[in-house]
Amino acid sequence: MVKKEIRVIGIDDSPFDKFNDKKILVVGVVMRGGSWVDGILSTRVVVDGDDSTKKIAEMINKCKFKPQLQCVFLDGIAVGGFNIIDVKELSKKTKLPVIVVIRRKPNIKNIKKTLIKINKKQKIKLIEKAGNVIQVDDIFVQLTGIDLEEAKKILKIVCTRSLIPEPIRLAHLIAQGVIFGESRGRA
Amino acid sequence: MVKKEIRVIGIDDSPFDKFNDKKILVVGVVMRGGSWVDGILSTRVVVDGDDSTKKIAEMINKCKFKPQLQCVFLDGIAVGGFNIIDVKELSKKTKLPVIVVIRRKPNIKNIKKTLIKINKKQKIKLIEKAGNVIQVDDIFVQLTGIDLEEAKKILKIVCTRSLIPEPIRLAHLIAQGVIFGESRGRA
Numbered sequence: 001m002v003k004k005e006i007r008v009i010g011i012d013d014s015p016f017d018k019f020n021d022k023k024i025l026v027v028g029v030v031m032r033g034g035s036w037v038d039g040i041l042s043t044r045v046v047v048d049g050d051d052s053t054k055k056i057a058e059m060i061n062k063c064k065f066k067p068q069l070q071c072v073f074l075d076g077i078a079v080g081g082f083n084i085i086d087v088k089e090l091s092k093k094t095k096l097p098v099i100v101v102i103r104r105k106p107n108i109k110n111i112k113k114t115l116i117k118i119n120k121k122q123k124i125k126l127i128e129k130a131g132n133v134i135q136v137d138d139i140f141v142q143l144t145g146i147d148l149e150e151a152k153k154i155l156k157i158v159c160t161r162s163l164i165p166e167p168i169r170l171a172h173l174i175a176q177g178v179i180f181g182e183s184r185g186r187a
Numbered sequence: 188m189v190k191k192e193i194r195v196i197g198i199d200d201s202p203f204d205k206f207n208d209k210k211i212l213v214v215g216v217v218m219r220g221g222s223w224v225d226g227i228l229s230t231r232v233v234v235d236g237d238d239s240t241k242k243i244a245e246m247i248n249k250c251k252f253k254p255q256l257q258c259v260f261l262d263g264i265a266v267g268g269f270n271i272i273d274v275k276e277l278s279k280k281t282k283l284p285v286i287v288v289i290r291r292k293p294n295i296k297n298i299k300k301t302l303i304k305i306n307k308k309q310k311i312k313l314i315e316k317a318g319n320v321i322q323v324d325d326i327f328v329q330l331t332g333i334d335l336e337e338a339k340k341i342l343k344i345v346c347t348r349s350l351i352p353e354p355i356r357l358a359h360l361i362a363q364g365v366i367f368g369e370s371r372g373r374a
Contacts, residue, residue: 025365035222036348037357040364063369161223170224177227178212178365182250 002153005032007068009041009060010158010167013079014175021047024080026056027175029167030065034160039065040174045080048120052083057093071146071154072098073165075172076106077130082115084123087130087144097146099154100130101164105140138163189340192219194255196228197345197354198243200266201362208234211267213243214362216354217252221347226252227361232267235307239270244280258333258341259285260352262359263293264317269302271310274317274331284333286341287317288351292327325350 007030014025028041043059045052056079060066072091077100078084091098108127115123131142136152143151158165177183194217201212215228230246232239243266247253259278264287265271278285295314302310318329323339330338345352364370 027365037360040360040370042365042368059368173224173227174361174365178214178229178361181229181246183227 008071010073012075012171014179027171029170031167034158034166048081053086084126091144098144100142102140195258197260199262199358201366214358216357218354221345221353235268240273271313278331285331287329289327
């Protein structure tokens, strides 16, 4: 049984100007179930850098809600361009299951090609480590530290207002709103 | 009759370092009633400056939710220290009623003394313009462009999760979380 009030965190990054911004804002929204916002966290990561796993793990581990947190939601596995999150490592560091949510099935072939082109070939293994892409209703997920049945139960609770988990939708709106002055588009 | 889905905006400012920060972040949360977040807005105002009324009015007027907005909630009448909002002017510029929410009855005498001390005597009239401080349940409000009966109806809808309107609570959490890395305390 998954409790209606299960405490989860959803994470998304802000838009950025790849020619001028060195660091970007990453926002975490801690919610109880899919409706009550308990707190807002943030950190900054280097555009196209390698610090996302460490920075996001620190943000989660030092927050006051950590003892109650039961699941991490990521909006894809990269923040700030190609600052790819090592999902297995993030799960290990936080001792929490991680559910990566993807809206459209990613073209892994193209992403790998780009990584080779920009000399980030070593990041390909991080993509592979994130696990199989599984369709759940109208979205896709990659699961670490949690099985599909359990993940589906949690998704049912947190996807209150749209296809994607509410903490990810809010993290997206906040990251956009704070940087652009107004939130737009979808997570 | 006030609709359950009435669209409102709640505004709060971020914490700042009065010795180092020249500008501070002001966050606006657009909600339908007291539960569904429609969008996040932001602007920046000068610490102890005079641009809050103009900046906040612009933030509201240019947002895509403007045609649906029916009420503005402010957390007190000052942002960024003594950047005091001209509430009457804000209401006029946005063509919206403004409800200022105050948690504890302010000591107007002390505030006036401070304004005289820091040579901002001209701001005293802005405080006076914000109107009478009225107790509603456990909070205090100042009303512009709306009568007490109507304000009470809207407050009943938007104070879903605490004594204060949910869009103000969220604006506070976001402004704190984005600046400090973690939200703390109460709006």
